[in-house]
Every structure is written in C-alpha cells, then in structure tokens.
Amino acid sequence: MTAQIDIRVSAIKPALDARPLKKRVGLIILATDHTTEPDFQRMVAGPDIGVYVARIPFANPVTPDNLRAMQPSLTEAAVLILPGEELDVICYSCTSASVVIGDAEIEAAIQAAKPGVPVVTPPLAGVHGLRALGAKRISVLTPYTVETSRPMVDYFAGHDFDIASFTCLGLDDDRDMARISPAALVELARDAIAADADALFISCTAVRAALAAAEIEQATGRPLVSSNLASAWSCLRLCGDDTPRPEFGRLMTMPMARG
Structure with missing residues (x-):
C-alpha cells in the first residue's frame, strides 16, 4: 500500500558550486591493481582534491606484449572518468607499460578523450x-x-x-x-x-x-x-598543491619545475 503523502517541490533554489571539489585527478589503473588506489587516497586525495578511478583490462603475466595490449583501452577509460567534465590531470598508473608503449603515445590516447588534460606516466x-x-x-x-x-x-x-x-x-x-x-x-x-x-x-x-x-x-x-611517489607528487604539483609531506620521503618536499 502506498502512503498518501504530499511531496512538495521546494521554492528555494540551492546555490551550486562549480565543482564538488576544486581539483580533479583522473586515475587509470589495471584491473589487477591492489596498490595505486590506496596510495592515491593516502597521498593525493584531500579536502580540495578528488581522485576518480577507471580500471582497464590486464592479463598476467607481466610481459612486454601483455603490457602493450592495454594501449587500445586507454581512450575508453579516460572517457569513463567524469564524462563531459574537465579534469586537472590524468595519471596512467603502469610504469612498465608506459615504457613499452611510450609516454607520447599514452598522452595522445588519453587526450583523444580529454583534450588538453596534462597526462602523468610513472616513468x-x-x-x-x-x-x-x-x-x-x-x-x-x-x-x-x-x-x-x-x-x-x-x-x-x-x-x-x-x-x-x-x-x-x-x-x-x-x-x-x-x-x-x-x-x-x-x-x-x-x-x-x-x-x-x-x-x-x-x-x-x-x-x-x-x-x-x-x-x-x-x-x-x-x-x-x-612509481607511485613520483606519480602522486606530479599530480599534486600539477593541481597547485606544493604542501611538503616529509613522511613520504624527500621527493614529497620538493617543488616541481613547471613547463
């Protein structure tokens, strides 16, 4: 039985922030990845920075051929991270695949979905x-x-x-x-x-x-x-966060050269 309750529409129109969080970090990780997401939640996510994750297919063992096979999935993964909205940076979180595919090729694949977004690779x-x-x-x-x-x-x-x-x-x-x-x-x-x-x-x-x-x-x-220290450091600095985090070592106290 449906309760007979009148539901009204509020006359007050809420103010909408431009973004729920000021900065957005996209993270593309392997389906088998146990580590990157917790690391980024620990080192990057905060009151002003959100981390938004997409996973892509990967089949062990870790060989150059299997790593290279992930390249076609990169554009689709980038599309799935907050579709139609801008990101401040996207990190593809696989070091060995970035080496065998190539940094420029990864950047092109991701920017096909998110034009102009800075792309971080671990190497x-x-x-x-x-x-x-x-x-x-x-x-x-x-x-x-x-x-x-x-x-x-x-x-x-x-x-x-x-x-x-x-x-x-x-x-x-x-x-x-x-x-x-x-x-x-x-x-x-x-x-x-x-x-x-x-x-x-x-x-x-x-x-x-x-x-x-x-x-x-x-x-x-x-x-x-x-790999994850460097990627997190790069994402933070590209988001304008220069806060030293010495508990994660010397790199996390350093500025990053721009340009």
Whole structure:
C-alpha cells in the first residue's frame, strides 16, 4: 500500500558550486591493481582534491606484449572518468607499460578523450622527480623479470641518467608484486643501491614502496623515487598543491619545475 503523502517541490533554489571539489585527478589503473588506489587516497586525495578511478583490462603475466595490449583501452577509460567534465590531470598508473608503449603515445590516447588534460606516466614522473632531487647517477630496483626490466634501462639512459646498478626480482604477476611487504622493500633497497648512486628508483605501481619511503631513505642514505611517489607528487604539483609531506620521503618536499 502506498502512503498518501504530499511531496512538495521546494521554492528555494540551492546555490551550486562549480565543482564538488576544486581539483580533479583522473586515475587509470589495471584491473589487477591492489596498490595505486590506496596510495592515491593516502597521498593525493584531500579536502580540495578528488581522485576518480577507471580500471582497464590486464592479463598476467607481466610481459612486454601483455603490457602493450592495454594501449587500445586507454581512450575508453579516460572517457569513463567524469564524462563531459574537465579534469586537472590524468595519471596512467603502469610504469612498465608506459615504457613499452611510450609516454607520447599514452598522452595522445588519453587526450583523444580529454583534450588538453596534462597526462602523468610513472616513468616520466620518476624522471622529473629524480631531476628535482639533483640525481644524475641512479640505482634501479624492479619486481619484474629481466625481459620486462630491460626496456627500463634504455628508458632512463635515454633521459640522460647513468645507471649505477639495476636489480630485478624476477616476478611476473603484479598481484605478487603487491604482496611484497614494506619491511622487505627496505632490505631489498639496501641491497640494490650502489655506493656511488645519487638516488634509488623503485619501479612498479603495484609495489608498496610509498609506505616505506622514510625507512628506505634512512637505510640507504639516499633519496627514494618510486612509481607511485613520483606519480602522486606530479599530480599534486600539477593541481597547485606544493604542501611538503616529509613522511613520504624527500621527493614529497620538493617543488616541481613547471613547463
């Protein structure tokens, strides 16, 4: 039985804000990703910044061919993030795929859906972060196999970094990569960094390095740049948020060069 209640339309017209939140960060992540979304909620989302997520298909194992297969999904994923509305930045959260597909190709695919939006990829964010810290000679730690790691050597060398050492863990499933404990990462970082390296880059958005940033820097005596740290830092700075967050390591206290 339907209750007989009169429903009235208010005569008061509410004022509408231009946006529920001042800044909007779009985030495109893998269907299998356990780590990026919590990291961005922890490091990027706040009273003035919203993080809006779309997931795209991905099939393990992590190989160059499987990574490259995600490229056709990028435009569609960008369309699904607040359709018809502007975003301040979009991050495609896969380091190894960004390397094998290419930063420019990823930017073009995303901007086909969101023209003019700044696009962040983890490896290019890593390059900007390492430069902000003044690093020229770096050590790199990845969770991948040698096959998947090798293109990253060329990527950083192509951006004029000297590679002091490169260590990989030989894993081929991103769900296992997400299960490496932050405590284990501290010991892995201590083992991976070369004595003459200016900084350490830990690759992979699945890896929970951001949770151990301060401990890794204390253990190695050098600054850390990880995929999610660099991406979050870039997104914050592109949103105009320059607030230092030293609990996430030295990078999160640095400004980012504009232009």
